[in-house]
Amino acid sequence: MLSIKNLHANIEGKEILKGINLEVKEGEVHAIMGPNGSGKSTLASVLAGRDMFTVTEGKVTYMGHNLFELSPEERASEGIFLGFQYPIEIPGVSMVNFMKTALNEQRKHKGLEPLSSSDFLKHMREKKELVELDTNLTNRSVNEGFSGGEKKRNEIFQMAMLEPKLAILDETDSGLDIDALRIVANGVNKLKSPHNASIVITHYQRLLDYIIPDYVHVLYDGKIIRSGGKELAFELEEKGYDWLKKGITV
Amino acid sequence: MQLRKVMEKDQDKILHEVTQSEYKYGFVTDIESESIAKGLNEDVVRLISQKKNEPEFMLEFRLKAFRYWQKMKMPEWAHLQIPEINYQDIIYYSAPKQKASGPKSLDEIDPELKATFDKLGISLDEQKHLSGIAVDAVMDSISVKTTFKESLADLGIIFCSFSEAVQEHPDLIKKYMGSVVPYTDNYFAALNSAVFSDGSFCYIPKGVRCPMELSTYFRINAANTGQFERTLIVAEDDAYVSYLEGCTAPRRDENQLHAAIVEIIANNNAFVKYSTVQNWYPGDKNGLGGIYNFVTKRGKCAGENSKISWTQVETGSAVTWKYPSCILLGNNSVGEFYSVAVTNNHQQADTGTKMIHIGKNTKSTIVSKGISAGFSNNSYRGLVKVTKNATNSRNYSQCDSLLLGDKCGAHTFPYIEVDNKDSIVEHEATTSKIGEDQIFYCNQRGIKTEDAIGLIVNGYAKEVLNKLPMEFAVEAQKLLQISLEGSVG
Ligand SMILES: Nc1ncnc2c1ncn2[C@@H]1O[C@H](COP(=O)(O)OP(=O)(O)OP(=O)(O)O)[C@@H](O)[C@H]1O
Ligand SMILES: [Mg+2]
Numbered sequence: 247m248l249s250i251k252n253l254h255a256n257i258e259g260k261e262i263l264k265g266i267n268l269e270v271k272e273g274e275v276h277a278i279m280g281p282n283g284s285g286k287s288t289l290a291s292v293l294a295g296r297d298m299f300t301v302t303e304g305k306v307t308y309m310g311h312n313l314f315e316l317s318p319e320e321r322a323s324e325g326i327f328l329g330f331q332y333p334i335e336i337p338g339v340s341m342v343n344f345m346k347t348a349l350n351e352q353r354k355h356k357g358l359e360p361l362s363s364s365d366f367l368k369h370m371r372e373k374k375e376l377v378e379l380d381t382n383l384t385n386r387s388v389n390e391g392f393s394g395g396e397k398k399r400n401e402i403f404q405m406a407m408l409e410p411k412l413a414i415l416d417e418t419d420s421g422l423d424i425d426a427l428r429i430v431a432n433g434v435n436k437l438k439s440p441h442n443a444s445i446v447i448t449h450y451q452r453l454l455d456y457i458i459p460d461y462v463h464v465l466y467d468g469k470i471i472r473s474g475g476k477e478l479a480f481e482l483e484e485k486g487y488d489w490l491k492k493g494i495t496v
Numbered sequence: 497m498q499l500r501k502v503m504e505k506d507q508d509k510i511l512h513e514v515t516q517s518e519y520k521y522g523f524v525t526d527i528e529s530e531s532i533a534k535g536l537n538e539d540v541v542r543l544i545s546q547k548k549n550e551p552e553f554m555l556e557f558r559l560k561a562f563r564y565w566q567k568m569k570m571p572e573w574a575h576l577q578i579p580e581i582n583y584q585d586i587i588y589y590s591a592p593k594q595k596a597s598g599p600k601s602l603d604e605i606d607p608e609l610k611a612t613f614d615k616l617g618i619s620l621d622e623q624k625h626l627s628g629i630a631v632d633a634v635m636d637s638i639s640v641k642t643t644f645k646e647s648l649a650d651l652g653i654i655f656c657s658f659s660e661a662v663q664e665h666p667d668l669i670k671k672y673m674g675s676v677v678p679y680t681d682n683y684f685a686a687l688n689s690a691v692f693s694d695g696s697f698c699y700i701p702k703g704v705r706c707p708m709e710l711s712t713y714f715r716i717n718a719a720n721t722g723q724f725e726r727t728l729i730v731a732e733d734d735a736y737v738s739y740l741e742g743c744t745a746p747r748r749d750e751n752q753l754h755a756a757i758v759e760i761i762a763n764n765n766a767f768v769k770y771s772t773v774q775n776w777y778p779g780d781k782n783g784l785g786g787i788y789n790f791v792t793k794r795g796k797c798a799g800e801n802s803k804i805s806w807t808q809v810e811t812g813s814a815v816t817w818k819y820p821s822c823i824l825l826g827n828n829s830v831g832e833f834y835s836v837a838v839t840n841n842h843q844q845a846d847t848g849t850k851m852i853h854i855g856k857n858t859k860s861t862i863v864s865k866g867i868s869a870g871f872s873n874n875s876y877r878g879l880v881k882v883t884k885n886a887t888n889s890r891n892y893s894q895c896d897s898l899l900l901g902d903k904c905g906a907h908t909f910p911y912i913e914v915d916n917k918d919s920i921v922e923h924e925a926t927t928s929k930i931g932e933d934q935i936f937y938c939n940q941r942g943i944k945t946e947d948a949i950g951l952i953v954n955g956y957a958k959e960v961l962n963k964l965p966m967e968f969a970v971e972a973q974k975l976l977q978i979s980l981e982g983s984v985g
Contacts, residue, residue: 294940298932318939327940334937338955347951348941355942387955388937404941 247272247443248293248412253304255292262288264468265304270412273440277454277479278447280465281487286447287331289465290416294328295321309411322348323355325411325442329401329418336388341400344388345370345407352408373406377433394421402433409437413444419453431456451483464490520978521744521775525612525717529636531590534720536583538562541690544589548659548693551666561679561689568683574817574846575875575907578788579751586753588691590636590718612715630655632696632712636721642696644708654699655710658726661697668699672730676759676796676823684755684790684817688724692757695725700735700766709965711740714756716776716787722753729759731766733799738769738965744812747777749785751814756791764799764826769807771964772820773972776812778979783842783871786814793820797829797855805832806849807963809972811979814843819877821850824858824886831860834960836972838953838979839872839904848878848909853886853919862893865957868904869980875907880921882914889919897927898956900949900980950977 248270255263262285270276280286292299293306295318306313309324316324336344349369350360361369370384379399389397398418405413415434419427434444434457446457454462454476462478463470464487472478472490482490532543541562545555570581592606605620613620613633620633620643630644632655648655654665662669679689696712716723731737741758754776762768770793779786789812795804806820822831833849851860860880868874880891897906908925930952938948954961954973961969 296936318936319942319944322940322942330937330940334931334933336934336937336952336955338958339951340955343955344938344941344951347947348938348943351944351947352942408941 247309249305249307251305253289253292253306254302255288255299256302257288257299261302262299262468263292266465266468266470268463268470270443270445272443274443274461275438275457275459276443276445277457277459277462278445278465279449279462279479279482284465285468286465287416290328290331290414290445290447293321293414294318294326319351320355322408323352327405327408327410327413329398329405329413329415331416331420331447333389333392333397333401335390335392337390339388341384341386341388342370345384345404348404349407370407373403376406376436377403378429379403395423395426398422399426399430402430406433406437411442413437413442414447415444416447417449418446419448419450427453428456451479454479466491521777523615523747525608527606527608527612527717528593529590529718530593531587531718531721534585534587536586536588536691540588544691544693547589548662550662553666553670554662557674557679558690561686562691564680565683565686565690568686570683574877575873575909576815576817576844576846578815581753581788583687585720587718587721588724589693590721591693592635592717612717613713630708630710632657632710633715634694634696634712634725635715636693636718636723648706648708651704651707652701653704653706654697656697658692658695658697658728661728665697665699668730669697669728672728672759672761673726674759676761676794677757677792681792685757685792688726688755688757688792691722692724692726695756696727698727698729698737698739700731700737702732703734704732705735706737709738709740711742713742714754715744716752716754719748720750720752722755724754725756727756727758729768729770730761731763731768731802733764733766735763735766736768739771740965740968741770741772742775744775744777747780747785751779751786751788753788754790754813756793758791758793758820760795760804762795762797762799762802762804762829765801766799767803767805768795769805770795770820771968772806772808772810773964773968773975774808774810774812774816775975778812778843779814779841781841783814786843787812789813789816789818791818793818794823794850795821795831796823797826797831797858799829800826800855801828802826803830803832805830805834805963807834807960808836808847809960809964809968809975810835810837810845810847811975813845816843816845816847818847819849821852822860823852823854824860824889825854826858827855828857829855830858833860833862833864834963835864836867836957836960836976837865837874837876838867838976839869839874840979841870841872843870843872845873846875846877848876850879851881851891853880853882853889853891853916856885856887856889858886858889860891862891862895863959864893864895865960866895866897866906867900867953867956867976867980868897868906869900871903873905873907875909877909877911879911879913880923882916882919882921884915886916887918889916891919891921893921893923895923895925896956897925898953899927899929946977949980953977953980
């Protein structure tokens with residue numbers, strides 16, 4: 247589904263991704279861990295098409311497309327969803343309007359008719375229940391005045407609404423209380439199918455108690471320096487990152 | 497601006513149907529018209545009056561105004577750069593040729609004219625109206641047709657062209673014309689008073705709620721011609737009317753002058769709601785051509801508990817100079833001003849309002865939303881004046897500016913003069929930018945940049961758009977997005 251080969255990216259001349267390799271297949275869950283500033287969010291942004299980063303080298307193939315030939319909105323409509331580490335506020339635009347526009351744009355891209363208002367509302371009600379989202383939030387402006395946890399939950403709600411093929415969740419667990427964490431994890435698990443995949447960026451092993459990853463990768467200084475199974479997360483929790491750093495051969 | 501009732505309740509959908517970024521109303525109608533020679537002098541003023549077969553008092557009014565104007569200078573205080581206008585190079589009267597003069601039945605109107613208004617979305621055929629809107633359709637210097645005149649007359653409502661009102665209701669014209677905007681008011685008001693050619697007149701008698709929206713649609717068609725129209729609305733005690741105004745013009749490389757006057761009088765307990773969607777040709781991307789829109793709009797809340805509410809969506813014109821205002825004379829009277837002004841490319845707008853509190857317990861609300869893009873300049877200029885006897889008066893002003901890009905300007909010039917200690921005046925202002933991160937967030941959900949801007953801008957302007965009658969609101973939303981197309985990315 248997603249194949250990243252030797253990906254290099256920089257911002258304002260500063261190299262941040264220094265040769266990433268990653269293969270994600272349908273049905274898989276990948277966890278990416280790594281210290282602050284190692285480039286996790288940058289990787290997510292580059293995959294989503296944020297143009298402030300410049301890709302200098304490497305190749306990314308997604309569902310048979312050269313990913314870099316697709317605009318951000320095309321990537322979204324082709325099923326890439328990014329759960330933002332810091333969700334953006336859009337004053338004056340209601341969540342309902344925002345989601346309706348997004349959903350119908352994606353449908354248009356796929357050659358489908360827009361959803362009728364009643365179908366849309368039904369779809370929204372279902373998904374809201376799934377992520378136990380407060381009814382009020384969808385009537386408010388996008389993320390405006392939402393608490394940290396509400397913003398994160400809202401990201402999962404949007405993911406549920408848009409039913410992506412590849413979900414990239416950037417620290418969606420940070421700032422969540424334990425109930426919210428369970429709900430978010432539940433949301434992710436319910437959307438899991440043999441046809442889609444997720445990349446979960448996190449600092450905490452506890453999320454991985456709920457979302458069982460097939461692979462865990464450690465991103466350090468713009469490179470994946472270690473990949474392993476679920477056990478790797480426990481090891482990191484116990485030992486931190488230092489023992490891995492020592493092992494790097496430059 | 498189209499006045500037709502848009503059937504889709506689903507306003508959001510509209511945003512995505514819009515793909516065309518061109519000015520849609522830029523066509524010219526090929527119709528024979530009768531124009532007088534270029535230039536302005538007393539003879540021209542007399543000629544206009546004569547063509548309209550006006551009573552003596554009108555000619556006198558025009559001549560006084562003209563003589564006054566000759567002594568005046570064009571105002572320079574606005575934050576606008578206007579090339580010098582050669583007033584001798586303008587045609588002051590141009591009328592599409594018509595078979596019959598006076599009130600016309602539909603069959604007597606030139607099919608070309610009918611087709612023009614159809615193309616603009618304005619049906620002159622009453623049968624074809626889906627909704628309750630009566631239209632006075634004005635092209636260049638004259639009113640082409642006023643619909644629903646007869647059925648409104650049954651309620652005692654007078655709705656007709658200004659010229660007709662001069663003939664049929666001279667007493668009302670004599671009494672009210674110039675009573676809110678005297679010809680001495682300003683340069684363009686004096687010019688208009690001298691050469692105005694048509695416009696609309698509306699009179700709602702005591703106790704009558706006008707059952708349909710009344711509207712005037714202004715269309716400039718002829719080249720090298722100025723448009724000078726006047727609208728006069730009088731609401732007697734306990735009367736109510738909602739009035740709409742729309743305007744468009746062909747795309748031309750030369751600038752054209754539009755200098756209008758709107759006067760509103762609201763007596764005891766009367767409520768007049770006046771909405772404008774101004775979509776004159778804005779000029780091209782490089783600032784070539786476009787309408788100079790210099791307009792004086794003012795309402796007088798003459799009676800107690802009266803209310804005048806202005807709502808404007810300004811997207812067109814190369815230069816806009818316009819301050820719809822309220823004189824709050826009656827005790828407990830209320831004035832409102834809700835405005836969205838969009839400037840893109842090289843457009844300039846200096847717009848705002850004046851709220852003059854004279855009566856006791858008077859209230860005013862100002863909500864101004866400026867949106868600037870491209871190389872444009874957008875200024876809010878507003879005066880809140882509370883006179884000595886306006887005890888217990890209140891004003892709340894909110895002026896927001898939204899910037900798209902970094903080559904445009906947004907400016908706020910609030911003037912506050914309070915001579916009464918028991919009154920409260922509040923002013924809030926914000927400036928914001930559409931952030932790249934907001935656009936990217938939308939993109940990431942599948943929304944194209946243009947649609948994202950439409951969504952954000954309409955969200956920003958919602959408070960004002962909600963004040964428009966439904967028929968206008970949907971079109972105005974579309975218009976906002978079209979006006980800003982190509983402004984980011
Ligand atoms: N807009 C920017 N301008 C300059 N440097 C940036 C920018 N965005 C990211 N960086 C830098 O790129 C590096 C990687 O940042 P990134 O956000 O990808 O880290 P991260 O692994 O997600 O960290 P965290 O765990 O704290 O979220 C950091 O050194 C950061 O300062
Ligand atoms: Mg990060």
